Amino acid sequence: MKAVLTFLRSRRYLAVIGFSLLQGCSMQQHQLNDLAQTLDNGNASQVLSEVAQREYPERDLAQYKLTLGLLRAVNGDFAGGINELQAAKTEINQLQALSISENIGAVTVNETLRSYTSTASERMLLQQLLILSYLMEDDLDGARVEVLQMQELAKSLPDSGLSGLVSSSYYLGGLVYELGDETDSAMISYRQAYQIMKTSKVAIPLVLQDSLLLASKQLGLRSEHEKYVQEFDHDVKPLDRNKSQLVLVYWGGVVSAKQQQYMSVYAPSLGYNISLALPYYAKHYVKPVPWRFTVLGKTAETEIFDDVNLLARADLEAESAAIYAAALARVIIKQTALHEVQKKDEDGLATLLLNITSMISEMADVRSWNMLPASIQVQRLTLEPGTYYLQQPSLTQGFSVTDIAPIIPVLTTPELVAPVLVNATASIADDIAESAAKSDNGLSLPPSNTALADAANNSGTISSDISNSDTTSPDTLNSESVAMTNFGNVPTAVTVGTDPLLLTPGKTVLLFYSSAAKKAYTPLSP
Amino acid sequence: MNKLLKLVLGSVLVSTLATGCSTSVERVDAGQTVDLSGAWNDTDSQMVAQEMISDVLARPWYNKFTAKTGQAPSVIVGTVRNLSHEHINTKTFVNEMERELINSGQVEFVASSDERTEIREERIDQDLNSTESTRNAAGQEQGADFILKGQINTIIDTADSEQVRYYQVDLSLISLADNRKVWVGQKKLKKLVSNGKLRY
Incomplete structure (x- = not known):
């Protein structure tokens, strides 16, 4: 003491x-x-x-x-x-x-x-x-x-x-x-x-x-x-x-x-x-x-x-x-x-x-x-003038520049989602996430389908935010999108607004991609 | 030994506490020159604007125009590009020049491009919502005779903790009728900045 x-x-x-x-x-x-x-x-x-x-x-x-x-x-x-x-x-x-x-x-x-x-x-x-x-x-x-x-x-x-x-x-x-x-x-x-x-x-x-x-x-x-x-x-x-x-x-x-x-x-x-x-x-x-x-x-x-x-x-x-x-x-x-x-x-x-x-x-x-x-790293590409879209990396594919408006699939009829189907989707998504995480393009946000489906199952409010979006017929989906949303006849695909990238003749536009956010950005008014 | 021990412990205390400083604020006159970092500041902006506008209004183009047309010229301030080493808010500089031009009473002054867009929207709104007696019609705007444009450039020369900052402001007055440059003005500023080599 x-x-x-x-x-x-x-x-x-x-x-x-x-x-x-x-x-x-x-x-x-x-x-x-x-x-x-x-x-x-x-x-x-x-x-x-x-x-x-x-x-x-x-x-x-x-x-x-x-x-x-x-x-x-x-x-x-x-x-x-x-x-x-x-x-x-x-x-x-x-x-x-x-x-x-x-x-x-x-x-x-x-x-x-x-x-x-x-x-x-x-x-x-x-x-x-x-x-x-x-x-x-x-x-x-x-x-x-x-x-x-x-x-x-x-x-x-x-x-x-x-x-x-x-x-x-x-x-x-x-x-x-x-x-x-x-x-x-x-x-x-x-x-x-x-x-x-x-x-x-x-x-x-x-x-x-x-x-x-x-x-x-x-x-x-x-x-x-x-x-x-x-x-x-x-x-x-x-x-x-x-x-x-x-x-x-x-x-x-x-x-x-x-x-x-x-x-x-x-x-x-x-x-x-x-x-x-x-x-x-x-x-x-x-x-x-x-x-x-x-x-x-x-x-x-x-x-x-x-x-x-x-x-x-x-x-x-x-x-x-x-x-x-x-x-x-x-x-x-x-x-x-x-x-x-x-x-x-x-x-x-x-x-x-x-x-x-x-x-x-x-x-x-x-x-x-x-x-x-x-x-x-840097790359410089010459493109024809026109309207392009940036497809941010997802679970199934890497970042891409496309001239087709990206279609992001979401569920619009949550009440019809059977629990067994949701679980099956989750397991598929988790497998993909695991393999995707190994590459830089792999996105660690399985929320796209899994979380949406889970949320839909729990609250039934998933479609409310997106209901105002332009709906597109499932016929317009490309093959990759269809593969992502292959839940049978339950979901409806909708296009979620993506700002198009307008390339005019002689114009140079910068794209910045950060793997830390797994997202590409363009200037405010490209 | 005690001295050394005190030095060790004292330095811990000093080093840990030395970072804390209190903030003090003192009000100064807006016209007072206060140079802190050596960068472009409000005094430079005011001084250059005053001197350049005095110069532009004293040159022959003014008398020639008034003699020819019998009226005061309408001027608009366009863009002043910042091509310097510093982020300079050119809007305050442009505002200073606008103020000097308007207050001179020698020229008519036309609203800027952004302001005109807003005013036109207001006019459209008046068309829909105002009484006929108070409504202002479209197509009655006064067009500018001249546009004032320019740029700010710098040259920096640094050696150790000393730096010479040279600013050059170039302005030109261009006739909107025929693209003639009727006046070119230049203002130079040179600053010697010495940075301290030691801090506490």
């Missing part, structure tokens, strides 16, 4: 509380990492609602805003995403000055006491997401501002290594200039994307090859054009102004999360080995593969521009020397303090306390923008 009172009087418990709080921060990061990994199942809306309710320490404001902005954008709320991402950018810019208190904290306690300032690649990807979001909001000038800011940002990138070398951001920059009829500026951006890929020793995607060939031809850069023709072994025809272009930007998968490891090093000043907590990325990860989709019944593939996992590892490598030095200094300070306490600590309580707090507080900074995609 006496020992407890002495402990409380000494106010050493304050340190214990402080260190417990730090542990809380670490736990929060682990929870965020777990949430991020669930994005692979396409449940971005659920993750958004969970993240939006979370509390976060002030020093993690930038990380929180980045996460929230990304989630809002991939869920289709591009205006909301822009607000969060701009707030993140403002915070990051303000944190560029060196903090005295945070550095003392990082060297004496741990790295998580620093405010989160993001890595070089994250900042370039922040610019990319803003460019995409402004384009989706049909604000070309806004997107152009972000391209200019990205180019300024690029000047501050590390001189060596791959950190911050995000080729897709430059490609999108080129696209923005192209949309504004600034071919000369577009050419510069395409060249930068090309240079990055050369530095990264990545094969130049056909999409970029064609953009370089076309822009150099349009600008009359004969020798440069000839160089590209030689290198790429093909040439391009001038753009047909009577055709339309569709540019698909694909954000697939989820980047891996940073982890913590302990490294044992010999400290000459102490005369023994000490253990350093350092962040690391797992060596092995799933390499990106081209994403398949369908355009007018034909299979198309995106081309890989950026392996974000590779960029994240390059970022960490660029920062590793500073992280290692701070960790080493920190542990030496802690161990020296421990030695000094030990010399004068009669009952051993202070030593024990300091030892425990020192161990608990020693943790690596594993914070990152962990909801970024694992890869960024």
